[in-house]
Amino acid sequence: MTPGLPRIGLATTTTEPGLTGGRLDGIGVYSRALLRELPGAGCAVQPFSFGPAAALTVGRPLPRSLPLAMLADVAGARMALDVDLYHATDYRIVRMNCPVVATLHDALPIAHPEWCNPRLRGLKNWLQARGARQADHVIAVSRYAIAELVRFFGVDERHISVVHNGVDEAWLDRVPAQQVEATLRELGLRPGYFLTVGTLQPRKNVERLLQAYLGLPASIRAQRQLVVVGAPGARSEEAVNRIRAAQQHGENVVWLSSVTNVDQLRHVYAGAGVFVFPSLYEGFGIPVVEAFASGVPVVASNTTSLPEVTAGAAIDVDPLSVTAIGSAMLELARDEALRKRCSAAGTVRALQLTWRETARHTAAVYRSILK
Incomplete structure (x- = not known):
């Protein structure tokens, strides 16, 4: 020392x-x-x-x-x-x-x-x-x-x-487009998807997120996949079963359970169009800041610590309301100007949280x- x-x-x-x-x-x-x-x-x-x-x-x-x-x-x-x-x-x-x-x-x-x-x-x-x-x-x-x-x-x-x-300050640097494209091809992803990141647990509220996504217009679901990144955690059986059921019914849902490489994870964030984090409980919520740093507009819960973390840079929603989650997703999917405003606000917030x-x-x- x-x-x-x-x-x-x-x-x-x-x-x-x-x-x-x-x-x-x-x-x-x-x-x-x-x-x-x-x-x-x-x-x-x-x-x-x-x-x-x-x-x-x-x-x-x-x-x-x-x-x-x-x-x-x-x-x-x-x-x-x-x-x-x-x-x-x-x-x-x-x-x-x-x-x-x-x-x-x-x-x-x-x-x-x-x-x-x-x-x-x-x-x-x-x-x-x-x-x-x-x-x-x-x-x-x-x-x-x-x-x-x-x-x-x-x-x-x-x-x-x-x-x-x-968040690591390196996340604030934009990833070269060719690297992002290569990772998305490898994982079977198309740019602009809805993304959520976190170990699958009941508090992460993936079931309501999935329900909100399936309630979006078919044209939006055809354009934008729902990408779930996270390993199965304690008491995640229901979330896993619902994801698999949606996939079996031909829905545009991708579950990546083994993204452990940081560079690959950064590429997945960079390729997203909207990040959705409807968690029921967070002591902080690191994925929200990672999305901010990646320039992705965010929909986040209005409960526990998350409003403190987002500080007005995200669209805050009631995580118990499937309708509220879906409405925010749809609004960001359709309104490019809103996406740009949220992206800019998120970048400013990420600069404060390194x-x-x-x-x-x-x-x-x-x-x-x-x-």
């Missing part, structure tokens, strides 16, 4: 290819972005990961089987690391011999357990809630999340800072604790 800089231990378990199968969820994207950008914000970063040493390529190994006492701060157990501060980016909030900052992305598993994988959920909820209360400081990724963190995790609001998520800014504000949180 560089002398004189704050020495930060960063949790990187969610970025380990050998543990994630190469598919990064939102926490993995967040952790990887901090690992890349924090040095530029004046921090000396040491990554640490849970898992067998042979499987780790990003972080140094932490003990695979920590006692629950150490995870939850029972009996004053502590782990010793040679860092000034440790930043836990997922539910493994370990007590250290140094200050601990914990990022709590949302309270979804406690607020809506019916949408989540029940496997080990109770234990993870208990560990995260207990650890969050013991952390020296908590980072929330949106102002919306603060009330939930106080309510469900019992976090002292005075110990919470809001640091928004972001991972570089996230790292800068995160480093400021560290320094406020270490001063």
Whole structure:
């Protein structure tokens, strides 16, 4: 580590290819972005990961089987690391011999357990809630999340800072048209499609999106595919079944369940005509910012954190209303001037939400604790 800089231990378990199968969820994207950008914000970063040493390529190994006492701060157990501060980016909030900052992305598993994988959920909820209360400081990724963190995790609001998520600045550079065209041909896509991105889960509301799309005029559906990008997640059987049923009935619906290459994903965004994100619950909503940065007009939910993220740059809709979702999709499909206005507004918003800014504000949180 560089002398004189704050020495930060960063949790990187969610970025380990050998543990994630190469598919990064939102926490993995967040952790990887901090690992890349924090040095530029004046921090000396040491990554640490849970898992067998042979499987780790990003972080140094932490003990695979920590006692629950150490995870939850029972009996004053502590782990010793040679860092000034440790930043836990997922539910493994370990007590250290140094200050601990914990990022709590949302309270979804406690607020809506019916949408989540029940496997080990109770234990993870208990560990995260207990650890969050013991952390020296908590980072929330949106102002919306603060009330939930106080309510469900019992976090002292005075110990919470809001640091928004972001997007890589490279996304703001337009991708060469020939690269986009090559990717679309490979995936069987035609430019101008409706696009949604995210792991298939009940809260992502794909069923209503599909229903809204199928309710559009046949001429619009013939011109514009509905492209769903996302691996199947917990309790996604209904969404998967409906997508497959639509495909079997000859509808213009494409499901890409294995887009893991970042360049390929950027090309898919770039080829879209309208991005639709009707999620029922988000702690932040990184795909919305990725769409903004890609110059794609956005339809987004008017609930939870999303209005804070879109800040007027998207068409906000009630995610429970199939009619509202469909009307916004149809309006953007037919009105080129509106698409251009939304695209321009989204680009401006994306410039405010980069991972570089996230790292800068995160480093400021560290320094406020270490001063």
